[in-house]
Amino acid sequence: MSPAVITLLVLLGVGLLLALWLMYIYNGLVVAGNRFENAFAQIDVQLKRRYELIPNLVEAVKGYMGHERQTLDAVIKARNSAMAAEQKVAANPSDPAAMRELNQAEAQLGGTHYNIRREVFPAVKVAGMFGFKQAALLETAETERAAPKVSFQ
Numbered sequence: 001m002s003p004a005v006i007t008l009l010v011l012l013g014v015g016l017l018l019a020l021w022l023m024y025i026y027n028g029l030v031v032a033g034n035r036f037e038n039a040f041a042q043i044d045v046q047l048k049r050r051y052e053l054i055p056n057l058v059e060a061v062k063g064y065m066g067h068e069r070q071t072l073d074a075v076i077k078a079r080n081s082a083m084a085a086e087q088k089v090a091a092n093p094s095d096p097a098a099m100r101e102l103n104q105a106e107a108q109l110g111g112t113h114y115n116i117r118r119e120v121f122p123a124v125k126v127a128g129m130f131g132f133k134q135a136a137l138l139e140t141a142e143t144e145r146a147a148p149k150v151s152f153q
Helices: 003-091 096-111 113-119 123-130
Strands: none
Touching (some): 003 096, 003 113, 113 123
């Protein structure tokens, strides 16, 4: 082999190694670029998902606030009823009708504790899953509420 052939072979070998090295760097850059684009796309998907879920969260909170508002209104109404009945009894303690009204108002105010607890979040979800039903308040017939007549003859 002549020195020109050896020099040519060495130059071809170095050129081949240079070409392989450039190909390796190029392929590495392509893979890294694709990974970057894929990562950004996944982040973009998660951000869009989060942005789409925010209105659902707002609607859930609005619904819960409405439910809580109804519960609060019911408790306030029961409290006002009990206070009015208490004032009637205080004005005339011997009035049996006023006393019955006070008893009913207090029963409604205190006796709805189970129903209120069953209806607030997150208990409403648990109550629904396990079949806890709304409790009926004690109601008696008008004749049973009347005071008995005592007569000595």
